[in-house]
Amino acid sequence: MITRTLTVALVGNPNTGKSTLFNALTGLRQHVGNYPGVTVEKKSGTARVGEMDLRVIDLPGTYSLAPRSPDEMVSVDLLLGHVKGEGRPDVVISLVDATNLERHLYLTTQLMDLGMPVVLAVNLVDLASKHKLVIDFPQLERKLGIPVVPIQANRGIGLEALKAAVARSAETSPGPEGVPFPEPFRHEVEALGKSLGGEVEPFLLERVLLDIGGYTEKQLAGRFGDALPTRVAEARSRLAATGCPVPAVEAKTRYAWIRQAVAGCVTRPGQRVVTWGDRLDRVFTHKVWGTLIFLVLMFAVFEAIFVFAKPLMDLIDSGRGWLADGLRANMESGPLRSLLSDGVIKGVGAVLVFLPQIMILFAVIAVLEDCGYMARAAFLMDKLMSKCGLNGKSFIPLLSSVACAVPGIMATRVIENRRDRLATILVAPLMSCSARLPLYMLLIGTFLSDPWWLPGLALFGMYMIGFVTAPLVALVLKRTLLRGETPVFVMEMPAFKVPQLRAVLRRTVDAGWAFVYRAGTLILASMVVIWALLYFPSTMSDGRSYDVVTEELREQADKASGEEKEAKDREANELYGEWKRQSALGQVGQSLEPVFRPLGWDWKIGMSALASFPAREVIVGTLGIVYNQGEVDAKEVLERGEAEGEPSAGSRLGKTIQDEWSNDPRMGKYRVPVALSLLVFFALCCQCASTLAVIRRETRSWAWPAFTFAYMTTLAYLGALVTFQVGRWIVG
Amino acid sequence: MPTLDQVIAGRPCRIESVSGPATLVQRLLELGVMAGEDVTVVNKAPLGDPIEIECALTRLSLRKSEAAHVQVTLSD
Numbered sequence: 001m002i003t004r005t006l007t008v009a010l011v012g013n014p015n016t017g018k019s020t021l022f023n024a025l026t027g028l029r030q031h032v033g034n035y036p037g038v039t040v041e042k043k044s045g046t047a048r049v050g051e052m053d054l055r056v057i058d059l060p061g062t063y064s065l066a067p068r069s070p071d072e073m074v075s076v077d078l079l080l081g082h083v084k085g086e087g088r089p090d091v092v093i094s095l096v097d098a099t100n101l102e103r104h105l106y107l108t109t110q111l112m113d114l115g116m117p118v119v120l121a122v123n124l125v126d127l128a129s130k131h132k133l134v135i136d137f138p139q140l141e142r143k144l145g146i147p148v149v150p151i152q153a154n155r156g157i158g159l160e161a162l163k164a165a166v167a168r169s170a171e172t173s174p175g176p177e178g179v180p181f182p183e184p185f186r187h188e189v190e191a192l193g194k195s196l197g198g199e200v201e202p203f204l205l206e207r208v209l210l211d212i213g214g215y216t217e218k219q220l221a222g223r224f225g226d227a228l229p230t231r232v233a234e235a236r237s238r239l240a241a242t243g244c245p246v247p248a249v250e251a252k253t254r255y256a257w258i259r260q261a262v263a264g265c266v267t268r269p270g271q272r273v274v275t276w277g278d279r280l281d282r283v284f285t286h287k288v289w290g291t292l293i294f295l296v297l298m299f300a301v302f303e304a305i306f307v308f309a310k311p312l313m314d315l316i317d318s319g320r321g322w323l324a325d326g327l328r329a330n331m332e333s334g335p336l337r338s339l340l341s342d343g344v345i346k347g348v349g350a351v352l353v354f355l356p357q358i359m360i361l362f363a364v365i366a367v368l369e370d371c372g373y374m375a376r377a378a379f380l381m382d383k384l385m386s387k388c389g390l391n392g393k394s395f396i397p398l399l400s401s402v403a404c405a406v407p408g409i410m411a412t413r414v415i416e417n418r419r420d421r422l423a424t425i426l427v428a429p430l431m432s433c434s435a436r437l438p439l440y441m442l443l444i445g446t447f448l449s450d451p452w453w454l455p456g457l458a459l460f461g462m463y464m465i466g467f468v469t470a471p472l473v474a475l476v477l478k479r480t481l482l483r484g485e486t487p488v489f490v491m492e493m494p495a496f497k498v499p500q501l502r503a504v505l506r507r508t509v510d511a512g513w514a515f516v517y518r519a520g521t522l523i524l525a526s527m528v529v530i531w532a533l534l535y536f537p538s539t540m541s542d543g544r545s546y547d548v549v550t551e552e553l554r555e556q557a558d559k560a561s562g563e564e565k566e567a568k569d570r571e572a573n574e575l576y577g578e579w580k581r582q583s584a585l586g587q588v589g590q591s592l593e594p595v596f597r598p599l600g601w602d603w604k605i606g607m608s609a610l611a612s613f614p615a616r617e618v619i620v621g622t623l624g625i626v627y628n629q630g631e632v633d634a635k636e637v638l639e640r641g642e643a644e645g646e647p648s649a650g651s652r653l654g655k656t657i658q659d660e661w662s663n664d665p666r667m668g669k670y671r672v673p674v675a676l677s678l679l680v681f682f683a684l685c686c687q688c689a690s691t692l693a694v695i696r697r698e699t700r701s702w703a704w705p706a707f708t709f710a711y712m713t714t715l716a717y718l719g720a721l722v723t724f725q726v727g728r729w730i731v732g
Numbered sequence: 733m734p735t736l737d738q739v740i741a742g743r744p745c746r747i748e749s750v751s752g753p754a755t756l757v758q759r760l761l762e763l764g765v766m767a768g769e770d771v772t773v774v775n776k777a778p779l780g781d782p783i784e785i786e787c788a789l790t791r792l793s794l795r796k797s798e799a800a801h802v803q804v805t806l807s808d
Contacts, residue, residue, distance in 0.1 A: 064762040068755065100789045103764045212754035247754065251761035281791070287778045379793045383779035386795070392782075488756045490763065490798060493784055493791035 005053040006170050007087060009079055011111060012095030013104055014061035015372070015494035017123045019503055021095055021153035022058040025163070032510065034700070035083065040074045049163035057089065063492075065110040066207060066247075067215040069418055076216070079114055080201055090170045091117045093162070098128035098135060098150070099495075101266060105258045106251075108144075113178040113203050117169040118146045121162050125150045127495075132269040143261040145176045154500060179257045184242040185209070185249060188235045195231060196224055208232055209239070210250050277372075277496040284376045294380050297373075298399060301364050305357050305403035306434065312356035320349030333551040338535055339528070347527030350615055351520040354406050354690060355512050361400050361407040362511035363504055365414070368396075370499035374414065375491055382489065388471035389478030391415070391489050394424040398470065401431035402463070405691045406519075409698055410511060417487035423477045425698060426708055427470040429691045432463045432683060435617040438634035439682050442620055446654035447675040458679075465683040469715070519693035526614040526689035533585040534611060546579035570628075577628040585611055599681065599717070600674040600724035602667065609681065616687035624649070627656045673727025677720040685716035734806065737783065737799035741773045745804035747787070752801030760802070764788035771804065 010025075012018045023030075026045025033042045043058040059075045067073040074083070081088025094111050096104035101122070111118050120141075128135060141148040147165040151158030181189075189205045196205075200220065207216040209232060221228045236246045284290050324341040331337040368374045378392030385394050393415045401408030408428045415421040432440075440462050448458045538546045550572050557568035580586055581604075589607025596606035604626045612619040617634045624632030632649045661671040686692065692705040699705075739745055747769045750760050765771070765787050774791065775784040782795045794802075 063759075066758060066762070103788060103790055106762060106764070211758070247758045248750075248761060248766075251764075251766055255764065255766070281784075282775070285775045285777070285784060287776075291778050375793065379777055379782060379784065382793070382795070383777060383781045485753070485755075486797075488753075488759050488798065489782065489793070489795050490756070490759050491793040492763070493793055495791075 004051070005055055006091060006167065007055045007057065007089045008166055009089040009092045010056055010058050010095065011075070011079075011092055011107065012061060013063055013097070013107060013492075015492065016061070016095050016097050016104065017153045018058065018061055018095050019506075020500060021121065021123065021151070021159075022056060023502065023506060024153050024156050024159055025054070025056055032514075035074050035078075038071045038074050038700070040071050047163060049160075049167050052167055054163060054166060056093075062107070064107055066211045068211070068213075069215055071418065073215045073219065076204075076207070079111075079116075080203065089116070091119060091166050093119050093121050093166065095121045095123055095153075098122045098125045099131055099133065101135070101262055102255070102258050105144075105262070106254055108146075109179045109254045109258060112146065112176045113206065115175045115178075115201075115203070117172075117175050119162070119165050119169055120144065120146055120148045121158075122148060122150045123153050125158075126152050126155075131273050131275070134267040136265045140262070140265040143265060179254055181206075181253050182244050182249065184239060185244050185253075188239060192231065192235060196220075196228075209235055210247050212236070212247060275495070280496045281376070281493065284373065285379060290376070290380060294377060297368075297377075298396075301361070301396070302399060302403065304360050304364055305400060305407070309356035309360050309403075313353050316349060316352050316355070320345055320352075333548050334545070335535065335538065335547070338547060339531065342535075343528040343531035344524070346531070347524035350527055350690070351516060351523050354404065354515065357404045358407040358410065358515050359508045359512045361403075361411060363508040365396065365411055366504040366507040367499045369414065370497075370503055372494040372496045375493050378491060379493065386489075388474045389420075390424055390471075390474055391417070391420050391487070392491075394420065397424050398428060398431060401428040401433060402466070404433050404435070405429040405431065405688065406515065406694050407511075409691065409694045410515065412698065419478070419482040419484055420487060422699065422704065423474045423482050425695055426477060426704065426711075427474045429686050429688065429708060429712060430466050430470040430473060430684065432466040433688075435615065435688065436462070436682055438617055438620045440679065442623075442650065442654055442657075443675045443679055445651070446658050447672050462679060462683055465680065465719075469684065473711075473715075514697075515694070519690060519697055522693035522696070523614070523690050530585070530611060530614050533588075534580055534583050536584055537582070538579065540579075546575065550576045550579065569630075573628045573630045576630065577625055580622075580625045581607070598724070599677045599720045600667065600670055600728070601678065602664065605674075605678060609678070609685075609687075612682075613687045614689040616682060616685075619682070619687075620650075620653070623657065624653050627653065627660060629653050629656055670724075670728050670731055673724050673731060676727055677724035680723045681716045681720035683716075684712060684719045686712035733803045735800045736771065736773065736785065736794070736802040736804055737796040739773050739804060739806070741775055741783075744770060744772050744807045746807050747771055748803045748805055750802050752798075756798055756801060763790055763792060765792070765802065770807065771802075 010018060010022055022043065022045065025047040030043065030045035035042050040060055045056050047054040047056055057078065059078065062072065062075060065076055067076050077083050078086060079089065079092065092111050092114065094108040096108060108118065108120060122135070122137070125135070135150070137148050137150055147169055149158055149162045149165050151162055188209060189202060192209065193200060193202065193205050204216055204220065207214060208220055211217065217229060217232060239246055239249065284293060324345050327337060327341045327345070365374070368377065377396065380392070381395040382392030385392055394412070396414070397408045397411040400411055405428045408431070409425050412421050412424045412428070415424060440459060444455050444458045448454050540546055540549065553568055553572035553575065557565050557572060560568055586607055589610055590603045592606055593603040596603065601609070608619055608622040608626055611622040620634045621631045624630055629649065629652060632653045658671070661667045661674060667674055686709050692709060695705040695708055696702060733748060736745070747765065747767050749767050750757055750765060760766070769788050771785055771787040773783050774786050777783070782793045783799055785792050785794055785799070
C-alpha cells in the first residue's frame with residue numbers, strides 16, 4: 001500500500017481556535033522549527049485520513065494576507081511555494097468563526113485568490129447556536145464554491161469530515177474562482193504582470209497594487225528595480241481616477257461579494273443576544289472595577305512567579321548540590337572533578353533553575369490569552385505604555401521581568417509590532433530581577449542598615465532605578481534606533497471563553513523546552529568559560545596544586561573540632577582566596593583596576609563583578625571567595641535574619657567586607673559611596689548569559705544581544721561612576 | 733462631521749468615511765470598519781484612551797488618534 005502525503009496549510013484569524021484545531025488534528029505528532037531569517041515559528045504536524053497522511057502547517061493567525069513585514073510575508077511565501085525546502089501546500093484550510101462569518105470570510109476570499117483548493121472549516125458552531133444564529137451550510141457551500149465543514153475544534157467534532165473534505169478537494173478541484181474585482185483593477189493587474197515579464201503570480205501583483213507601503217512591493221522592488229514603485233504609484237492614481245481607490249477597493253469588493261454570498265445562508269435573531277461575555281467585558285474594562293481586577297491579577301501573576309517558583313527552584317538547586325557533593329565524594333580532586341562539579345553541573349543547574357519561572361509565567365499567560373483577558377489588560381495599560389513609545393502589550397513582559405527577564409523576554413511574543421517588541425526586549429533586563437536581590441541584601445544590610453527606615457528605602461530605590469530607566473531607554477530607542485511611524489494599535493477584543501487545559505499545558509511545556517533547547521547550550525558554555533578562568537593557573541609556588549591542598553585542608557577541618565577546626569577552615573579559605581586571586585580572572589581583575597578606580601572599586605570588587613557576568617547572583621559567592629570566607633551561598637544572605645545565635649555566612653561576609661573596606665586607606669572613608677556605586681552597577685548591568693541567550697533566540701540575531709550587553713554595561717559604568725563621584729563629593 | 737473619538741459611549745453612529753495613513757485605513761477596512769457600517773463606542777479605558785468600539789459584530793480597541801480618522805454621523 002502506498003501512502004500519499006498531502007501538505008495542508010491552516011490559516012485563520014487570531015482567536016478563532018486555530019491552535020485548538022491544529023492540536024486536535026495532529027495530537028502529539030508536532031514539530032516546531034524556524035523559517036529562515038524571520039522570528040516566526042514554523043509549526044507542523046501530521047494527521048491521518050484513510051491511507052493518506054496530512055502534513056498540517058499551522059500559519060500565524062492573521063486578519064488578512066496583506067503582508068507588512070518579513071514576518072507576515074512568510075505566510076504568503078509559504079502559500080505560494082516560495083519558501084526554500086518547503087513545497088507548495090496542496091490544500092488550504094480556512095478556519096472561520098461561525099459567530100462572525102462575514103468578517104472571517106474576508107481572509108477566506110483572499111485565500112481563494114491563490115489558485116489552490118480551499119476548504120472552509122466553520123468553528124464554534126455551538127456558540128453560534130447559542131447566539132441564535134442559524135447557518136445553512138449546504139447553501140453556503142454552493143454560494144462560496146468551496147467545501148464547507150462545520151466543526152467544534154475544542155470537542156473534536158467534525159474533524160473526520162474536515163479531513164475527508166481536504167483529501168477530496170486535493171484530488172478534484174484546481175482551486176476556486178475567487179472574487180471578481182472591478183474591470184479597471186483587473187486590467188491594471190494584467191498590465192503590471194506583462195511589464196514584469198509574466199514571472200510574478202497574479203496574487204502578488206494584486207498585493208503590490210493594493211498594499212500601500214506593504215512588504216510585497218519592497219520585495220518585488222528588490223527583484224525588478226526602482227522602476228517598479230513608480231509604475232505601481234502610477235497605476236494606483238489611474239485606479240483612483242476610475243473610482244477604484246486603493247486600498248478601499250479591496251474591502252468594498254470582497255465585503256460586497258461576501259454579503260451577497262452569505263445572504264440567505266445565515267439567519268440572525270432580530271435582537272443581538274447579550275452574552276455573559278459581554279457582561280464580563282463591561283466589568284473588566286470598567287474604570288474602577290476593571291483597574292482593580294487588573295491590579296489584583298497582576299499582583300497574582302507576580303506572586304506566582306516569585307513564590308510558587310521558589311520551592312521548585314530550591315529543589316533544582318539542592319539536586320544540583322547533591323550531585324556536586326556526590327561527585328566530590330567519589331572523585332579524586334583535580335581539574336576534571338572541578339570542571340564537572342563547578343562548571344558543568346553548576347551550568348546545567350543554572351539553565352534548569354529558570355524553568356519553574358518560565359513555565360509558571362507561560363501557564364499564566366496562556367490562560368490569560370486563551371480566555372481573552374490579555375487584550376483587556378493591554379487595553380487598560382496602553383495609554384501609560386504609549387507614553388514611553390511602547391504599547392499596552394508590553395506591560396506584562398516588563399512586569400514579569402521584575403521576577404526574571406528570561407521569561408519576560410519570551411513573553412514579548414504577544415507583541416505583533418516588531419519595533420515595539422524589540423524595544424520591550426531590549427529594556428526588559430533593566431527591571432530589577434530576583435537574581436539581583438542577594439547583592440542588594442548583602443550591601444544594604446551591611447552599609448545602609450541604620451536608621452531603621454533606610455534599608456527599606458534603599459531597596460525601594462534599587463527597584464525604582466529599573467522602573468525609571470527602562471521607560472526612558474525605551475523612549476530613546478524608539479526615537480533613534482527603532483524609529484518609524486507609530487504602529488497601528490487596532491486590536492480585537494475577543495469574546496471571553498473558558499481556557500482549554502490542553503492548550504495551556506502545551507504552551508507551558510513548549511516554552512520550557514524552547515528555553516532549554518535553544519538557550520541552554522549558550523548558558524552552559526559561558527559557565528564553563530568562567531569556571532576555567534577561575535580555575536587556572538592552579539599551581540602553587542611550591543609546585544603543588546591549590547585544588548588538592550585546599551581540599552586536604554578542608555578534610556582535616558572536617559575531622560578536627562574546636563579551635564583546630566576553625567584554624568584549618570580559615571587556612572583553607574585563605575588558600576582558596578589566594579588561588580582565585582591569582583587565577584586568570586583574578587589577574588585580569590588586577591590589571592583592570594584603573595578601569596574600576598573611578599567607580600571607587602578596588603580590584604577585588606572588580607574581579608567579583610567580572611566573574612558575575614554570566615550570572616549576577618554568583619557575585620555573593622565570589623565576594624566570599626575573594627574575602628577568604630569560602631564560597632558563600634546567595635541563599636544564606638537572603639536568610640541571614642533567620643539564623644539565631646551563631647552569625648550566618650551572609651552576615652559574616654558582610655562584616656568582613658565592612659572591616660576590609662574600612663581599613664583600606666583609599667576606600668575607608670568612602671565605603672558607603674563604594675557600596676552604592678556597586679549597587680547601581682548591578683541594577684543597570686546585563687550580567688546574565690541567559691538573558692543574552694534568550695534575546696539571541698527571540699531576535700534570531702547576534703546583533704541585538706551584543707547591543708543590549710554594550711548599552712547596559714556602558715549605562716552601568718556611567719551610573720556607578722556618577723554615584724561614586726557624587727557620593728565622594730557629599731562625604732567630602 | 734464628528735469623528736469616532738468624540739462620540740460618547742453607548743451612542744450608536746454610522747460610519748461616513750475612513751481616512752488617514754494607508755496602514756491604518758487598510759487594517760480598519762479588513763476588520764469591517766468601513767463606510768456605511770453601524771458603530772458604537774462601548775467603553776473607554778480608565779485613562780480615557782484607547783476606546784473600545786463595536787462594529788460589524790467585532791469588538792476592537794482603537795487609540796483615540798486612530799479613531800479620529802473615522803468620520804461618523806449620529807444615528808437616531
